[in-house]
Every structure is written in C-alpha cells, then in structure tokens.
Amino acid sequence: MRDTGIPSSRRPASDVASSIMDDRASSVSRASNISRAMSYASTAATTVSISGEISSQLHGGYHHPLARQWQAERQLTKDMLIYPIFVSDIDDEEVLIPSLPNQCRRGINRLIPFLEPLVHKGLKSVMLFGVPMKPGSKDALGTSADDPEGPVIKSIRLLRQRFPQLFICTDVCLCEYTTHGHCGILREDGTLNNQLSVDRISDVAMAYAAAGAHCVAPSDMNDGRIRAIKLKLIDQGISHKTLLMSYSAKFSGCLYGPFRDAAGSAPAFGDRRCYQLPPSGRGIARRAIVRDINEGADIIMVKPAGQFLDVISDAKDLGRDLPIAAYQVSGEFAMIHAGAKAGVFDLKSMAFESSESILRAGATIIVSYFTPEFLDWL
Ligand SMILES: [Zn+2]
Numbered sequence: 010m011r012d013t014g015i016p017s018s019r020r021p022a023s024d025v026a027s028s029i030m031d032d033r034a035s036s037v038s039r040a041s042n043i044s045r046a047m048s049y050a051s052t053a054a055t056t057v058s059i060s061g062e063i064s065s066q067l068h069g070g071y072h073h074p075l076a077r078q079w080q081a082e083r084q085l086t087k088d089m090l091i092y093p094i095f096v097s098d099i100d101d102e103e104v105l106i107p108s109l110p111n112q113c114r115r116g117i118n119r120l121i122p123f124l125e126p127l128v129h130k131g132l133k134s135v136m137l138f139g140v141p142m143k144p145g146s147k148d149a150l151g152t153s154a155d156d157p158e159g160p161v162i163k164s165i166r167l168l169r170q171r172f173p174q175l176f177i178c179t180d181v182c183l184c185e186y187t188t189h190g191h192c193g194i195l196r197e198d199g200t201l202n203n204q205l206s207v208d209r210i211s212d213v214a215m216a217y218a219a220a221g222a223h224c225v226a227p228s229d230m231n232d233g234r235i236r237a238i239k240l241k242l243i244d245q246g247i248s249h250k251t252l253l254m255s256y257s258a259k260f261s262g263c264l265y266g267p268f269r270d271a272a273g274s275a276p277a278f279g280d281r282r283c284y285q286l287p288p289s290g291r292g293i294a295r296r297a298i299v300r301d302i303n304e305g306a307d308i309i310m311v312k313p314a315g316q317f318l319d320v321i322s323d324a325k326d327l328g329r330d331l332p333i334a335a336y337q338v339s340g341e342f343a344m345i346h347a348g349a350k351a352g353v354f355d356l357k358s359m360a361f362e363s364s365e366s367i368l369r370a371g372a373t374i375i376v377s378y379f380t381p382e383f384l385d386w387l
Pocket residue numbers: 182183184185191192228229
C-alpha cells in the first residue's frame with residue numbers, strides 16, 4: 010500500500026482501491042489485512058522511510074517484469090552460447106551418454122542432421138570434442154588427435170562447408186587420444202613432460218586452425234601453451250583469423266564424470282590434480298588468468314562455472330578488456346537434471362538461474378549443454 014502520511018481512514022476510497030490494484034501479486038493477502046493496515050498507516054517506521062531513509066525504498070525498481078530484467082547488467086542471448094558436442098570416429102554411431110542427460114556421442118554422418126534444426130533455431134557456435142572409439146586409435150603421444158581423417162578435422166571441414174555462419178571452436182587436448190588418458194606426454198615417472206606436451210598440443214591446435222576452426226581452445230593446463238600456440242599461429246600466418254580461447258582457470262574435481270563417460274578420457278592411473286587447479290585455490294587461478302592474458306589469449310575461460318563464480322568475477326576484473334567464458338560442465342548439467350527429476354526445482358527455471366548467475370559474475374560466453382533448450386526458450 011502507498012504511504013501517503015494521511016491516516017488511511019481519511020484517504021479517499023478510490024486511492025485505497027488503486028493502491029491495492031498496484032500490488033497485484035499480494036493483493037489477496039493485502040486485502041484481508043487492509044483494515045488492520047489502515048490502523049497504523051502513519052507509524053514511526055512509515056514516517057522515517059518517507060522523511061529520511063529514501064534509499065531504503067527498492068521495490069519500485071523491480072516490481073514490473075521488465076524492470077526486473079533491467080536490473081541485470083547483461084541478458085542471456087543465443088549469441089552467448091557455445092554448444093559442446095562429441096564426435097566419434099564411428100561414422101554412423103549415435104549413442105546416448107547415460108550420465109549426461111539427452112546428450113549423444115555421434116559419428117560424422119549424424120552431425121549434419123542433428124545440427125541442422127539447431128542452426129535454423131539460431132545456434133551460433135559449437136565446441137568440438139573428438140572421441141576415438143576404434144581399437145588401436147590411442148597411443149602415448151595422442152597421435153590421432155590431429156589425424157586428418159580423424160573426427161575433429163573431418164568435422165571442421167564438413168561444418169565449415171555446410172554451415173558457413175557457424176563459429177567452430179575446437180577443444181585442444183590429448184587426454185581423449187592417449188592410452189594413459191593424461192593431458193600431455195608423460196615422463197618415465199608418470200608426470201607430465203611440459204615441454205614435449207606443449208610442443209605436441211600446439212601442433213594439434215595448428216592442425217585444427219589450418220583445417221578451418223575459428224577458435225582453438227586448449228584445455229590441457231600445461232604451462233606456457235598459450236604462448237606456444239600464439240607464436241605458431243603467427244608463424245603460420247593464421248593468427249589474424251584464429252581465436253585463442255584459454256581454459257585458464259580449469260579446476261580439478263568430481264564434476265567431470267559424465268564428460269569422461271562421453272569422451273572416454275578417464276586417466277588410466279592417477280588423476281589430474283597436478284596440472285588442473287585445486288578447487289580451493291583462488292590465488293593460483295588469478296595467476297593462471299594473468300599469465301594467459303599475457304601470453305596472448307583472446308578469451309579467458311573458467312571451468313567449472315557454478316562453484317567458481319568468484320573466479321569468473323576475478324577473471325572479469327583481471328581481464329576487463331577480454332571476453333570471459335565459463336563452462337557449465339557435465340556434472341553441473343547432470344546435477345540440475347537430477348534435481349529437477351527429484352522434484353527439487355523446475356528444470357527450465359534452474360537452467361536460467363544458473364546461467365544468469367554465471368553472467369552476473371562476469372562471463373558473457375557460456376559453454377552449455379542446455380544450448381538446444383535455450384534456442385527454444387530464448
Ligand atoms: Zn585433457
């Protein structure tokens with residue numbers, strides 16, 4: 010009810026009625042309380058809020074749905090979404106990934122029929138993950154990662170030809186392609202050989218860029234790979250048309266399980282904690298972000314997203330002149346589906362809330378498995 014300073018008993022009846030109408034959301038409970046409310050229309054609290062503390066009055070700024078939208082610094086749009094897709098080397102396969110709801114691993118022959126309706130609905134960008142399934146396709150060096158007949162390079166060529174407007178990002182790593190399942194080349198003791206790994210990963214990035222990928226996105230977390238890739242892009246004369254997106258703040262943790270099912274990239278021994286960031290480490294994430302900005306990254310990514318909103322905010326702070334991306338990873342996506350299935354919340358509401366939180370933290374790009382749904386919802 011509007012506070013006029015006039016005791017309600019003396020207000021015109023029409024004024025009282027219109028103030029009830031103004032507040033439709035709570036009109037029922039308000040109406041039942043109205044006679045009680047009238048009796049304290051000019052209490053001390055009301056007087057203070059009118060005569061002194063004007064800054065306490067916020068509701069007017071977000072009463073209307075449009076006004077609520079205006080409170081956001083940025084709105085989710087289709088342009089902000091990158092859809093991760095898994096392409097295997099079994100050309101005709103289309104297999105649901107049990108732990109990643111509604112997502113499939115597909116062979117190249119299934120790619121166009123799947124993507125065509127999404128492109129028509131406004132899909133702007135995909136992130137390609139190659140999945141070698143054939144026996145013998147993995148080795149210690151991840152040789153099949155940049156096989157010209159492998160799924161990623163063939164997909165880049167096909168998608169460039171069929172969907173010229175589609176922006177093609179390629180995840181660059183070795184873990185899907187190595188027998189040991191780690192993100193580089195190993196020393197005898199099982200730890201990463203940083204120099205050899207960077208050499209190899211930057212070669213894979215070159216092969217994807219040369220095949221026509223608009224964006225190469227190294228996710229391996231080896232030290233110095235952004236600089237190495239940038240230098241090779243310059244050397245090859247393709248740095249001007251290849252975007253380098255760094256998975257700068259990629260944290261280790263248990264949210265990648267469904268992805269590993271999809272990509273077959275679980276490590277054969279050990280884990281990735283010596284090169285992916287410790288989840289509790291905000292400072293080391295800031296250092297990784299600053300390093301990658303200085304090494305020539307065009308976009309900084311934070312992964313996972315929802316548990317690392319502070320790091321997204323840090324990335325926006327440290328890289329205020331760069332776009333910031335966030336990857337809502339497989340485990341986050343699966344949790345949201347599980348919560349909705351258990352009746353905890355509505356799937357669509359949580360898809361929006363989680364994405365809008367990522368934007369609020371500072372990202373303007375979201376790598377999201379909800380992309381197909383958002384193309385319908387937005
Ligand atoms: Zn990897």
